[in-house]
Structures are given as C-alpha cells and as structure tokens.
Amino acid sequence: MTHYFISSTHGDDMCDGRTPTTAWRTLSKAGTIAFQPGDALLLERGAHFAGESLHLHGVIGAPDAPVTIGCYGAEDASLPLIACDGNGRWFEDYRAPIGGLPHRNRGEVSTAVLLRDCSYVHMRDLEITNRRIDDSDDHAFNDLEVMDRTGVAVIAENGGTSRGIRLERLYIHDVNGNIYDKHMANGGIQIIAHFPEDASTIETNIARFDDLRIADNVVRDTSRWGIAVGYTAYLNLIDHGGRDTDGNWDNTFDYGDGTIDDATIRRYGATNVVVEGNLVERAGGDAITVMYCDRPLVQRNVSREAAVDIRDDVYTATTNDRVAAAIWPWRCKNALFEYNEAYDTLNADHGNGDGQAWDADFGDGTEYRYNYSRNNSGGCIMFCNEKAVNSLFYCNVSERDLMGAIDIPRNPDAAVTGNVFIIADGADPLRLDRADGAAIIEGNTFIHTGSAPRCTDWHPHGSQVEYAGNVYIGFSTIPEEEQGDDPQAPKRR
Known part of the structure; x- marks a missing residue:
C-alpha cells in the first residue's frame, strides 16, 4: 500500500x-x-x-482496500484546489442516441476530475472548479455550442460494472458548462455509462454502476446540473429503443405503460445507489437527479435556488427542455426520497416549465416521504405525464410553494396522503393551468395563508381527483365529496 x-x-x-x-x-x-x-x-x-x-x-481497488x-x-489549511478552467479535455461518446435535442451524445468535454472505468475508488476532501474565464471561444455563455464542463465525472464504458465509488466531502463550485446540455458530463457531479467501444460486447460487458455513494458534498453555481447520477446509453435497451432500416438506434423509445421490469433495470441500470447529505445551491438547471437506477436512496439533501438559467431571457437558443426542478428521478424503479429539503427553485414565472421541489418523472414506484419544501416557484410536487406510475407522496410538508402545491399533468395515478400543504396567498392546492391527471388526495391538511378565504377549483376540467378525509383551513369552498350532509359546509362555486 x-x-x-x-x-x-x-x-x-x-x-x-x-x-x-x-x-x-x-x-x-x-x-x-x-x-x-x-x-x-x-x-x-x-x-x-x-x-x-x-x-x-x-484504477481498480478492492472492497476492503480501496484506492x-x-x-x-x-488540518487548518484550505482544501487542495483543482482549478481546471477549461483544461482537462477529453472526447465523450455514448455510442448511441440518448434522447431528443438539444442534448448531445458525443463531443469535447472539459473535466477537472475524471474517473473512467474505475472501481473501489474513494475520493474526498478536495475543492474543484471549472470556470469559463474568458470568451476566447467566440461564444456567449448561453450559446448552444458552448463546451460541456464538469467538476467530477465518473464514466463506465469498457470495464463492465464500475463498483464501490465514493465521492464525499467535496467542494465543487463555479463550473460554467453548457446551460442546455443535460446528459453529457456537464455540471457539478455527473455519473454516466456509455456503450463499450466494442459494440459486440454491449450485452456481455455491460457498462453500469453498483455500490455508489455520493455524500456530504457542497455543490454551488454549476451548469447545467448539480448532481446527476446514472444516465446511460443502455436506456436504448431499458426503454425499448427503436432501430432504423439499417439496424441503427433511431432515438425513439417505447415506455409501454410506464412500468419498469425489475430484471431489466438490475441488468442495465445502476444499483445500490445512495445520494445523501449533499448541499446544492444555484444549480443552473436541476439540483439532484437519479436516472435509470434500481431502488436508489436519496436522503437528507438540500437544494437552494435551483434552475438559475432556466428562464426565457437566458435559455434562448431553444425552448426544448426549458424545464428544471430540484430533487427528482427519471426512469427509476422504486426510488425513495426522504428527509430532503428544497427551497426557492426558480423561474416557473419566467419560462421554466417545471420549478417544483419534487418531481415523479416517468418512474415506476417513486416515493417521497418526510421531505420539506418552501417557496418553490412551480409548486411542491409534480407527477409528470403519462408514464409516471405507482407514485406515492406522503408525510411531507410544503410551505408556501407557489402556483399550485400539487401538479398533475396527464399522470395516470398518484397517492397524496398525510401531508401538510401551507398554501401561499394567491396559490392553489392544485396547479390549475395543467391539472388533467389523476390523484387520490387523502388525509392531508390544506392551510391557505391569505387574508381572505380562498376560492379554488378542486376538480379542474380534465382532472380525475378524489378527495377524502382532508382538513381545509382558509378556503371558501371544499371538494363536493367532502361536504357530506352538513348544511353549514361551504359549497363549491
């Protein structure tokens, strides 16, 4: 040693x-x-x-002897600082399409710390930056062509399963990447799996992650992501990617009814993933996201002021994916989020199509419990579209989240139980501009904080919402099914 x-x-x-x-x-x-x-x-x-x-x-360590x-x-001196500032360039290539525009799947990337095909490596107690310190590339900061930049990138590619990676107590800040590009190594911490270079080994040398822990890091002022874990070229197998007449992946996907097969996600996705105790502030886009993970645990993290760049006067080169939320999953199976906090997610009033604290997005069995949110511009929780299935949201507290606490755009189901929603003055329990999904809303407490009782629409056109056993304070109407036979109960207007 x-x-x-x-x-x-x-x-x-x-x-x-x-x-x-x-x-x-x-x-x-x-x-x-x-x-x-x-x-x-x-x-x-x-x-x-x-x-x-x-x-x-x-670099390959061992379970009982990591590198x-x-x-x-x-001990009283500052952490060692790796100030990459656009150096550390390498060429990233997923070797497959990974979703729609504007997200690239190959290109030059600048990364301060890169771990490629490593296992049992523990990294901690470093300070890392990757600033865009001048305009020598002739691009404005919000051009589509700006180079992707990363603080830390961990890549699985040719070495099969990457195991036992720990990223702990890192201070990552001022990573000035591409404000649009989600799925390249672009942001504070990015964990990514590519197809191997030898295409004949895609099924026999599966690039993925197991036993991954990202904990107790501080990530500030990074674009686009704060912490992103698990995006993978193998989404083409998980999501039944289509092929053209020449047999090439064609960037189309079949999500079926939204459910994710256990054996499939365990074979191709990331397993035994823990993201805990991190603080992410002022991420250009989303703060913390787990993607293509089997039963990830995301707990005791804090997001503040996510989605800094997701606004219509900054994110101008395209309107595609001008969306960002704080802490959420994409295409995960049974993701658990608990004891997290999300404050002040920005710009739902300036072109950000999301802006929520939490988002159950195209996942199967997403569960949020014991979380706290406050003053998020797009609301508390979104159940995102047709493929968000088996979603649970219970025992959480939402304090003065804006627009509408519960966002149900076209989702097939959601159980919202036992939560406390303190509704901001001028906001509503439901986000009314797109409440055309389904939810069972039961045993919650809704408290409107305005000076006058709030009249709201509990059953917007197109919604399939059932209420039972909720407490309503500060409202002039309550749902019809909750009124019972009490002649003194407020009536819908």
Missing part, C-alpha cells in the same frame, strides 16, 4: 512522490501510477493546481 503525494507549492516532479518531502508538483504525475488496492493519492492542503486536471483510467484520493497537511 503506497501513498503518493503532490504539492503545487514545493513539490518536484523529479522526486519519487512517496513522502511529503519528496512530493511531486503536478497532477499529471498521477497518470504514471499503476495503482494497487490500498494505495492513496494525496494532494497537499493549501495547494492550488491552476489549469490542471486529474484524469484516472482503469483513496484525498489530501494531507495541516
């Missing part, structure tokens, strides 16, 4: 790098190491690696 040391201030690349007094100077020396289980790469506290990046390929990337030096 060997420790390797790097110091930007008094290291020397001519040394052996094996003690603090014989430390290397540059991060490029890490690429010369044949890491063995139990080895460690340590960056000196207070060091500043300007214009450098740390890219590791094929560690961290820091050394005086």
